[in-house]
Amino acid sequence: KSDRLGEPATPAVPKPFTIVLDAGHGGIDGGAAGLTGTVEKDITLAFAFELKQSLDQTGRFATVMTREKDEFLRLDDRVRIARQAGADLFISIHADTIRARGVKGAT
16 A cells, blocks of 8 residues: 555555443432442442453553543433544443342343
8 A cells, every 4th residue: 555655655554453342320329229329320430440451451452431430420421431542342331230139140
């Protein structure tokens, strides 16, 4: 491939696989609450930070978070962030509560 002056074109740098991590809820929307008062928005944000760190350490992905603090974002804001980042994958992180004492683990 060459540019219009006949010089060899610079090879295109491939775009990294981009993952957007969307920590559910935030700000005025706390989401689900656990038996001891833990709120979903805090759990999802902490998990998103941990996942971002793990993904970044591989060097294989570009990662973007929709929020990095306790703030409310509407769904269309979250989608806009993903589109602006050129996301290849959008991971929306949520945490459920189940009011059955015998139930444990992740859903």
